[in-house]
Amino acid sequence: MSGGGPPRKRNFKIEAFKHRVELDPKYAERTWKVLEHAIHEIYNHNASGLSFEELYRSAYNMVLHKYGEKLYNGLESTLTWRLKEISKSIEAAQGGLFLAELNAKWMDHNKALQMIRDILMYMDRTYVPTSHRTPVHELGLNLWRDHIIHHSMIHGRLLDTLLDLIHRERMGEVINRGLMRSITKMLMDLGPAVYQDDFEKPYLEVSASFYSGESQEFIECCDCGNYLKKAERRLNEEMERVSHYLDAGSEAKITSVVEKEMIANHMHRLVHMENSGLVNMLIDDKYEDLGRMYTLFRRVPDGLSTIRDMMTSYLRETGKQLVTDPERLKDPVEFVQCLLNEKDKHDKIISVAFGNDKTFQNALNSSFEFFINLNNRSPEFISLYVDDKLRKGLKGATEEDVEGILDKVMMLFRYLQEKDVFEKYYKQHLAKRLLSAKTVSDDAERSMIVKLKTECGYQFTSKLEGMFTDMKTSQDTMQDFYAKKSEELGDGPTLDVHILTTGSWPTQPSPPCTLPPEILVVCEKFRAYYLGTHSGRRLTWQTNMGTADIKATFGKGQKHELNVSTYQMCVLMLFNSNDGYTYKDIEQATEIPATDLKRCLQSLACVKGKNVLRKEPMSKDISEDDTFYFNDKFTSKLVKVKIGTVVAQKESEPEKQETRQRVEEDRKPQIEAAIVRIMKSRRVLDHNSIVAEVTKQLQARFLPNPVIIKKRIESLIEREFLERDKADRKLYRYLA
Amino acid sequence: MTGKGEAAAQHREEEEDGEMVGVVKLISAEGFEFVIDKKAAMVSNTLRNMLTSPGGFAESRDNEVRFPEISTAILEKICQYFYWSLHYASGKETAEFPIEPEITLELMMAANYLDT
Numbered sequence: 130m131s132g133g134g135p136p137r138k139r140n141f142k143i144e145a146f147k148h149r150v151e152l153d154p155k156y157a158e159r160t161w162k163v164l165e166h167a168i169h170e171i172y173n174h175n176a177s178g179l180s181f182e183e184l185y186r187s188a189y190n191m192v193l194h195k196y197g198e199k200l201y202n203g204l205e206s207t208l209t210w211r212l213k214e215i216s217k218s219i220e221a222a223q224g225g226l227f228l229a230e231l232n233a234k235w236m237d238h239n240k241a242l243q244m245i246r247d248i249l250m251y252m253d254r255t256y257v258p259t260s261h262r263t264p265v266h267e268l269g270l271n272l273w274r275d276h277i278i279h280h281s282m283i284h285g286r287l288l289d290t291l292l293d294l295i296h297r298e299r300m301g302e303v304i305n306r307g308l309m310r311s312i313t314k315m316l317m318d319l320g321p322a323v324y325q326d327d328f329e330k331p332y333l334e335v336s337a338s339f340y341s342g343e344s345q346e347f348i349e350c351c352d353c354g355n356y357l358k359k360a361e362r363r364l365n366e367e368m369e370r371v372s373h374y375l376d377a378g379s380e381a382k383i384t385s386v387v388e389k390e391m392i393a394n395h396m397h398r399l400v401h402m403e404n405s406g407l408v409n410m411l412i413d414d415k416y417e418d419l420g421r422m423y424t425l426f427r428r429v430p431d432g433l434s435t436i437r438d439m440m441t442s443y444l445r446e447t448g449k450q451l452v453t454d455p456e457r458l459k460d461p462v463e464f465v466q467c468l469l470n471e472k473d474k475h476d477k478i479i480s481v482a483f484g485n486d487k488t489f490q491n492a493l494n495s496s497f498e499f500f501i502n503l504n505n506r507s508p509e510f511i512s513l514y515v516d517d518k519l520r521k522g523l524k525g526a527t528e529e530d531v532e533g534i535l536d537k538v539m540m541l542f543r544y545l546q547e548k549d550v551f552e553k554y555y556k557q558h559l560a561k562r563l564l565s566a567k568t569v570s571d572d573a574e575r576s577m578i579v580k581l582k583t584e585c586g587y588q589f590t591s592k593l594e595g596m597f598t599d600m601k602t603s604q605d606t607m608q609d610f611y612a613k614k615s616e617e618l619g620d621g622p623t624l625d626v627h628i629l630t631t632g633s634w635p636t637q638p639s640p641p642c643t644l645p646p647e648i649l650v651v652c653e654k655f656r657a658y659y660l661g662t663h664s665g666r667r668l669t670w671q672t673n674m675g676t677a678d679i680k681a682t683f684g685k686g687q688k689h690e691l692n693v694s695t696y697q698m699c700v701l702m703l704f705n706s707n708d709g710y711t712y713k714d715i716e717q718a719t720e721i722p723a724t725d726l727k728r729c730l731q732s733l734a735c736v737k738g739k740n741v742l743r744k745e746p747m748s749k750d751i752s753e754d755d756t757f758y759f760n761d762k763f764t765s766k767l768v769k770v771k772i773g774t775v776v777a778q779k780e781s782e783p784e785k786q787e788t789r790q791r792v793e794e795d796r797k798p799q800i801e802a803a804i805v806r807i808m809k810s811r812r813v814l815d816h817n818s819i820v821a822e823v824t825k826q827l828q829a830r831f832l833p834n835p836v837i838i839k840k841r842i843e844s845l846i847e848r849e850f851l852e853r854d855k856a857d858r859k860l861y862r863y864l865a
Numbered sequence: 866m867t868g869k870g871e872a873a874a875q876h877r878e879e880e881e882d883g884e885m886v887g888v889v890k891l892i893s894a895e896g897f898e899f900v901i902d903k904k905a906a907m908v909s910n911t912l913r914n915m916l917t918s919p920g921g922f923a924e925s926r927d928n929e930v931r932f933p934e935i936s937t938a939i940l941e942k943i944c945q946y947f948y949w950s951l952h953y954a955s956g957k958e959t960a961e962f963p964i965e966p967e968i969t970l971e972l973m974m975a976a977n978y979l980d981t
Contacts, residue, residue: 181922
């Protein structure tokens with residue numbers, strides 16, 4: 130017993146009723162009149178007296194008695210007639226009442242249609258599907274569309290009214306949104322095609338021209354930030370409008386119109402706008418404006434890449450200026466701090482305004498990589514920065530602060546192409562720190578090594594770690610030495626030896642100076658002790674790297690403890706036996722290399738407050754004709770006086786050349802090793818592939834120059850590791 | 866009525882916004898009156914439309930429907946079916962709905978008319 134039974138069943142019934150039809154031939158006409166009357170009454174709001182059952186039964190019987198077509202056609206023509214009447218009354222509505230009248234009539238029609246559909250339900254269920262007619266409700270909508278919406282006197286007027294209202298709202302007027310909503314909903318009810326063709330398309334066109342004009346006006350008179358604010362507001366307004374009274378499907382379309390007209394069309398001009406464009410926003414940290422630009426530009430194709438490209442070129446430009454500014458190069462610590470600040474600033478912009486966009490981070494990284502490597506002193510300076518921090522900068526800083534700073538440095542380190550140069554400098558600086566016991570925190574030192582290790586692997590830091598091991602063993606050795614030999618040593622000066630493994634330390638062979646006899650005695654004892662416990666080793670004194678604490682008594686009997694370098698100690702010890710020496714005398718007695726001697730004399734005689742020696746004639750520089758005297762009048766508030774050597778913190782030009790040369794030398798075996806590794810597995814390879822592979826293998830440490838790679842290949846051919854292919858000269862073969 | 870059926874009906878009642886509350890009078894061709902719950906009458910789509918269609922037809926105003934073409938016997942059977950359907954339509958319980966062979970045709974016609 131359910132709705133539409135199988136057709137077979139119905140056939141039976143129709144068979145049974147055939148006889149009744151013949152009984153009353155006028156039945157159909159009479160029944161239709163009843164229904165027609167009812168439809169008119171419904172439209173006249175007069176339905177309350179009608180019996181639903183009677184009407185339904187009438188329609189039911191008409192359909193059963195095969196008058197379905199008559200019923201359907203009658204309905205269609207009645208509806209059409211009513212709608213023509215309705216259209217007249219809508220046409221007659223004046224001005225602002227037009228929409229209201231249309232809406233009221235639409236409501237009526239809808240309600241009437243529902244009632245008619247209900248009483249004709251049986252026809253909808255049986256006649257309509259079998260004879261492929263349009264269901265009643267849909268028929269009513271179609272007729273409304275054809276006779277009202279598409280009526281020549283209504284169609285254009287409706288569209289104009291709607292567009293005019295929207296325009297007025299854009300200009301700030303308050304309009305009846307409820308009515309707008311009803312009307313657009315009506316258009317949607319009539320089918321998406323009606324909404325789109327009769328309203329949405331023209332609406333989008335009008336909007337496009339409106340925003341094209343408005344954006345032109347804005348861009349002429351607003352700065353970039355204000356323009357973006359206005360564009361954002363317009364965009365939000367349009368979205369709000371859609372949510373209030375348009376179909377949700379319009380949102381994407383209208384926003385794309387606004388995006389295109391207000392953003393995409395003016396994108397480049399906005400970014401480049403003088404005094405307020407992207408660059409100024411970046412400089413002034415305008416997070417809000419930048420964030421707005423990001424979210425707006427993201428909506429349009431190529432929007433973000435426009436920002437990104439501009440940012441990249443700006444970063445490269447300013448970065449280039451920064452790293453090539455000769456003023457900046459004077460202070461390496463300041464230089465690196467500048468880079469770090471710059472990085473922090475833009476990191477913050479990307480995280481606050483650009484939503485941590487990966488592509489922006491990449492752009493930032495590649496920009497830094499680009500300009501940091503423009504200056505070949507960057508590796509040295511970064512190492513100097515770490516040196517500065519680990520010497521004194523980190524005093525009082527918490528562990529997290531230290532980690533933070535080191536992490537930032539590692540970030541810069543990652544940008545370096547010549548990581549091996551950094552290693553070289555880092556080793557030098559670390560050696561100085563360790564030997565002069567200047568390092569603030571052992572933990573910080575080790576943490577830095579661990580970071581380098583994770584970044585570049587064991588090989589990179591093995592020597593650095595070796596240095597730490599040496600320091601530790603030296604300590605143990607010295608303890609043992611004094612434990613065993615203390616009575617033998619007596620009251621002589623205390624010796625503290627660091628035993629440095631050759632190769633791990635950046636030592637340069639330098640001829641030892643002549644040590645004062647007191648020291649020499651202890652040294653010899655230590656040598657005997659050390660070689661006694663470790664046979665087969667060779668000890669060389671690195672007098673250029675040591676320090677000494679000596680006590681001195683001055684003219685008025687005041688005593689000071691002087692902290693000096695080994696060289697300075699040798700010089701000062703001379704004054705125990707004589708009050709004055711010429712430069713030549715000192716040079717002869719100590720055998721200190723000339724450049725080092727000059728530096729050490731300069732720091733002893735020419736630094737105010739630390740001038741334990743007096744020089745004649747007085748001048749800033751040391752010349753070979755000078756004579757030096759013990760400065761009896763030396764005074765100082767401090768008991769302990771630290772006399773630093775005048776060492777240029779950063780390398781001088783010749784030193785730099787030297788380091789560079791050493792780096793180049795070190796690279797040769799690395800390149801050769803890489804070539805051999807590659808050839809061993811490939812056997813045969815052409816020149817360009819080798820260069821590419823070698824570059825790839827070594828890029829974690831440095832960027833090898835193709836010319837040098839070529840030279841290394843030639844050298845390997847000479848040494849018969851490789852040979853050229855007989856047929857193809859561009860191919861190399863590996864010779865096992 | 867068992868608890869389950871009632872709960873389901875109550876749930877539907879809320880959805881229909883009170884239109885299901887109350888009773889409706891069905892009158893047969895012979896003038897016999899059946900008073901049944903509205904929610905039982907709603908089993909028939911025709912009756913549902915009749916009672917809920919907007920515009921105030923006489924039926925929904927008076928809560929009274931006349932069936933000049935349905936005999937008392939059939940209408941009674943139909944009312945029984947409404948309650949049977951209300952109870953068992955959920956499928957959780959099943960029971961036969963007995964139909965006497967002699968009224969089958971008439972009952973079928975009425976069912977078609979009532980869209981049940």
